[in-house]
Amino acid sequence: MADKRPNPDELLARVQTDEARARRGKLKIFFGYAAGVGKTYAMLEAARRERVEGNEILVGYVEPHGRPDTEALLEGLEVIPPRQVPYRGVTLREFDLDAALARRPKLILVDELAHSNAEGSRHTKRWQDIEELLEAGIDVWSTLNVQHLESLNDVIAQITGVVVRETLPDSVLERVDEIELIDITPEELIERLQAGKVYITPQAERALQSFFQRANLIALRELSLRQAANRLRRDVDAARLDRAAPGPWATSERLLVCVGPSPTTAKLIRTAKRMAAAFGAEWLAVAVETHGGSQTLTGTRQKVAQHLRLADQLGAEAHTLVGANVAQSILEYARSRNVTKIVVGKTAQPWWKRWFVGTVVDQLLDNSGDIDIYVIRGESEAAGSIESLPPQAPVRWTDYVGTALVVAVCGLIGWLNHFFGLAEANTVMVFLLGVAFVASRYGRGPSIAASIVSVIIFDFFFVPPYLTLTVDDPQYYLAFGVMLAIAFLISTLTARLKEQLRASQEQEHRTAALYRFTKQLSEITGMEFLVRAAGQQLSQVFAGEVVLFLRDTRGSVALRFGDDSSVAKQSVNALVAQWVADHDQMAGAGTDTLPNATALFVPLIGSQRTIGALGIKPTDSQYFLDPEQRRLLETCASLIALSIERDQSVLEAHEYQLQVQAEQLRSSLLSSVSHDLRTPLAAIAGASSSLLDGAPVQDDTTRRELLQSIVDESHRLARLVDNLLDMTRLESGIVPLNKQWHVLEEIVGSARSRLRKELEHHPVQVEIPVDFPLLQLDGLLMEQVLVNLLENAARYTPAGTQIDICARREGIHAEIRVSDDGPGLPPGSEARVFDKFFRGSTTPTADGRRGAGLGLAICKGIIQTHGGTIIARNRPGGGADFVISLPCVETAPRVVLDEVPVSGGS
Numbered sequence: 001m002a003d004k005r006p007n008p009d010e011l012l013a014r015v016q017t018d019e020a021r022a023r024r025g026k027l028k029i030f031f032g033y034a035a036g037v038g039k040t041y042a043m044l045e046a047a048r049r050e051r052v053e054g055n056e057i058l059v060g061y062v063e064p065h066g067r068p069d070t071e072a073l074l075e076g077l078e079v080i081p082p083r084q085v086p087y088r089g090v091t092l093r094e095f096d097l098d099a100a101l102a103r104r105p106k107l108i109l110v111d112e113l114a115h116s117n118a119e120g121s122r123h124t125k126r127w128q129d130i131e132e133l134l135e136a137g138i139d140v141w142s143t144l145n146v147q148h149l150e151s152l153n154d155v156i157a158q159i160t161g162v163v164v165r166e167t168l169p170d171s172v173l174e175r176v177d178e179i180e181l182i183d184i185t186p187e188e189l190i191e192r193l194q195a196g197k198v199y200i201t202p203q204a205e206r207a208l209q210s211f212f213q214r215a216n217l218i219a220l221r222e223l224s225l226r227q228a229a230n231r232l233r234r235d236v237d238a239a240r241l242d243r244a245a246p247g248p249w250a251t252s253e254r255l256l257v258c259v260g261p262s263p264t265t266a267k268l269i270r271t272a273k274r275m276a277a278a279f280g281a282e283w284l285a286v287a288v289e290t291h292g293g294s295q296t297l298t299g300t301r302q303k304v305a306q307h308l309r310l311a312d313q314l315g316a317e318a319h320t321l322v323g324a325n326v327a328q329s330i331l332e333y334a335r336s337r338n339v340t341k342i343v344v345g346k347t348a349q350p351w352w353k354r355w356f357v358g359t360v361v362d363q364l365l366d367n368s369g370d371i372d373i374y375v376i377r378g379e380s381e382a383a384g385s386i387e388s389l390p391p392q393a394p395v396r397w398t399d400y401v402g403t404a405l406v407v408a409v410c411g412l413i414g415w416l417n418h419f420f421g422l423a424e425a426n427t428v429m430v431f432l433l434g435v436a437f438v439a440s441r442y443g444r445g446p447s448i449a450a451s452i453v454s455v456i457i458f459d460f461f462f463v464p465p466y467l468t469l470t471v472d473d474p475q476y477y478l479a480f481g482v483m484l485a486i487a488f489l490i491s492t493l494t495a496r497l498k499e500q501l502r503a504s505q506e507q508e509h510r511t512a513a514l515y516r517f518t519k520q521l522s523e524i525t526g527m528e529f530l531v532r533a534a535g536q537q538l539s540q541v542f543a544g545e546v547v548l549f550l551r552d553t554r555g556s557v558a559l560r561f562g563d564d565s566s567v568a569k570q571s572v573n574a575l576v577a578q579w580v581a582d583h584d585q586m587a588g589a590g591t592d593t594l595p596n597a598t599a600l601f602v603p604l605i606g607s608q609r610t611i612g613a614l615g616i617k618p619t620d621s622q623y624f625l626d627p628e629q630r631r632l633l634e635t636c637a638s639l640i641a642l643s644i645e646r647d648q649s650v651l652e653a654h655e656y657q658l659q660v661q662a663e664q665l666r667s668s669l670l671s672s673v674s675h676d677l678r679t680p681l682a683a684i685a686g687a688s689s690s691l692l693d694g695a696p697v698q699d700d701t702t703r704r705e706l707l708q709s710i711v712d713e714s715h716r717l718a719r720l721v722d723n724l725l726d727m728t729r730l731e732s733g734i735v736p737l738n739k740q741w742h743v744l745e746e747i748v749g750s751a752r753s754r755l756r757k758e759l760e761h762h763p764v765q766v767e768i769p770v771d772f773p774l775l776q777l778d779g780l781l782m783e784q785v786l787v788n789l790l791e792n793a794a795r796y797t798p799a800g801t802q803i804d805i806c807a808r809r810e811g812i813h814a815e816i817r818v819s820d821d822g823p824g825l826p827p828g829s830e831a832r833v834f835d836k837f838f839r840g841s842t843t844p845t846a847d848g849r850r851g852a853g854l855g856l857a858i859c860k861g862i863i864q865t866h867g868g869t870i871i872a873r874n875r876p877g878g879g880a881d882f883v884i885s886l887p888c889v890e891t892a893p894r895v896v897l898d899e900v901p902v903s904g905g906s
């Protein structure tokens with residue numbers, strides 16, 4: 001009796017899935033075939049019913065399209081104000097994801113699932129926003145038209161002549177918890193368009209002449225109904241599995257045809273195709289491997305692979321199962337797929353084979369339960385052509401020589417048993433042990449030969465009368481039969497165990513190869529390195545030549561790996577690779593498409609598009625027809641495609657980030673520099689105009705003030721230009737360092753002299769120890785650092801506050817500190833003050849002007865060029881503290897000063 005208890009692993013997986021679903025929000029889609037069928041209207045009506053029942057409803061985003069009926073349904077519902085996003089001179093309204101997450105309603109409505117968000121949004125697509133809401137445990141209702149499905153994009157373009165730009169992956173629709181189909185007739189939709197209920201009149205007239213033609217709407221409606229029906233079929237399968245139903249639910253017909261190596265299988269597959277068409281049913285083609293595929297079964301596997309390809313070409317969903325019992329494996333798979341009818345072929349067999357071995361058909365009929373079995377009679381096995389039968393493996397005479405030696409040794413041990421007067425049972429056990437050894441070492445054929453020869457030797461040497469094949473006691477005939485039967489049974493079981501072990505080892509080899517391949521691809525970045533590693537690994541796994549063709553920006557494939565292979569040197573293979581990449585189908589050697597190619601080509605299908613083709617030319621030509629190896633090759637091709645896509649995505653994300661940073665830098669530069677350039681230029685222009693006018697009211701003092709203003713603003717403008725040039729040189733890495741030995745006191749003095757006017761209202765206290773070492777640095781650049789720090793301190797601190805410059809040695813580093821008694825740095829901006837164009841402080845400056853935000857960035861660049869560091873922090877008692885750390889050379893020359901610690905003020 002079959003064990004119908006639920007599988008524990010399946011139960012555990014189901015419990016884990018249910019727990020994950022319980023934590024995640026539920027997504028419901030109002031699905032239609034075109035705009036105007038009433039998806040948003042139906043969603044809002046359902047929301048109002050939920051609200052009447054006391055459920056919390058929040059409208060995240062709904063696009064009313066100027067329709068009064070839709071706008072009326074929004075009244076009384078809480079709506080999140082949309083985000084206002086400026087874009088190319090217009091203001092776009094977008095869904096405010098952060099506000100929705102902060103509000104955390106039980107249910108939120110977000111219209112237009114396939115919408116593309118404006119630039120600068122957290123996600124590029126609205127379905128990604130909804131995914132984040134679902135992960136937060138919020139239920140979501142949304143709307144979707146069939147033309148937005150990615151898999152139907154080409155079909156929609158062919159039918160309507162319109163290429164839909166806003167698409168979403170089909171996987172999003174597959175993860176939806178509930179779909180409600182909103183359907184009206186095309187005639188009713190056209191009437192709504194003509195009445196202006198969908199678009200305004202001019203737009204509606206254009207739509208009726210293009211996308212909304214009646215033929216287009218009929219085709220779109222069929223596509224939406226098919227999508228809904230497919231979803232219902234999956235829901236039925238899931239519900240049946242949840243109930244652990246023992247038999248199929250015949251809500252729709254689903255056929256399964258059993259595929260084998262028989263010559264009549266092709267006829268069987270064609271019959272199943274006609275039956276599926278007559279029933280309007282989905283159909284599957286299944287072959288079963290029973291771990292019996294030794295060398296003698298190579299031809300069988302080739303025939304099965306050919307028949308599975310035929311079924312696939314006729315539209316079946318083809319699979320290969322692995323199991324110990326063919327009928328049991330087929331029935332288990334049929335029940336898991338809700339199959340209602342099984343089509344199996346029956347060939348004429350001898351009565352003795354049916355009696356002793358049984359047939360798959362009989363087992364299916366006995367255990368099918370609620371599944372209908374259709375038996376299609378085929379020709380007898382003898383009627384098949386000789387060429388169609390599986391080729392037999394070549395005989396290895398060395399195996400039979402080894403068998404003979406083992407039997408001889410068993411006979412010698414048996415003679416010793418007989419010589420010492422031991423029981424005959426011991427001799428029988430020795431021969432059975434020899435048969436088991438032969439079966440485990442050499443296989444089934446030699447083990448059967450060993451069984452027969454062992455019985456003959458036992459009769460000839462150990463049964464009286466000796467040295468003859470006749471026996472005096474008839475009971476020995478029964479003993480011979482039992483001995484022979486046990487030997488056959490042991491040899492068969494041992495050989496089967498050996499074959500199963502070999503199959504397990506092959507499966508382990510494939511799994512290990514796939515693991516190594518996946519691990520290596522996951523650890524490599526960079527297109528060239530990734531392609532090279534993938535090609536080299538595949539060459540080892542499949543023992544042959546490997547080539548990789550990838551698409552360029554024009555869609556043409558170009559060779560990226562395998563330049564020196566024989567495959568790459570034949571131009572026909574490049575044409576085959578291009579065809580494979582264009583049609584997403586396997587082609588080349590071993591297939592029915594472009595079979596003249598010397599290699600088998602598999603498309604590299606990524607998550608969004610086909611990025612190229614993988615070609616392989618194994619050393620064994622029969623390798624092309626092995627279904628297991630083909631599946632492994634297809635899996636490896638998918639991994640390569642996904643890895644290349646991942647690398648390209650990382651590169652595109654990095655380039656996009658650079659573009660965003662460049663755009664932000666450009667905006668900051670324009671907003672900062674334009675103001676800082678305009679201000680001094682305006683002051684210079686105003687003062688110059690006043691001097692040129694020569695008004696009689698101007699006295700010498702006024703003219704001097706105007707001239708001084710021109711000089712001051714010119715200096716300010718020059719400093720700004722110098723800062724821009726210094727920043728450009730630092731970023732390009734072309735700043736040459738003229739390192740010399742310098743006394744820090746001299747650099748500080750020069751910096752204070754340059755800022756005499758800016759520092760006239762700030763006392764500067766300098767404390768440098770007398771034994772402070774000389775510093776090997778670029779004196780002019782270090783002076784610029786101190787100038788920028790002092791100017792920054794003078795600008796952002798009130799008049800009369802003190803500025804401190806301190807220096808000390810800390811191990812192998814020299815530390816220089818510039819501190820002030822001002823308001824300090826804004827909290828959290830200590831690291832950002834060194835960013836370009838960052839102006840975090842809102843404190844009014846001494847001159848009423850704010851800098852361009854380049855001075856501190858230049859300081860950081862110069863210090864890092866010297867191999868040092870600079871940090872900013874707030875002092876405990878108030879004020880800002882900038883600390884410079886520079887490497888201090890032990891062999892620096894010493895300078896003897898006349899005075900003790902330098903301590904000066906102004």
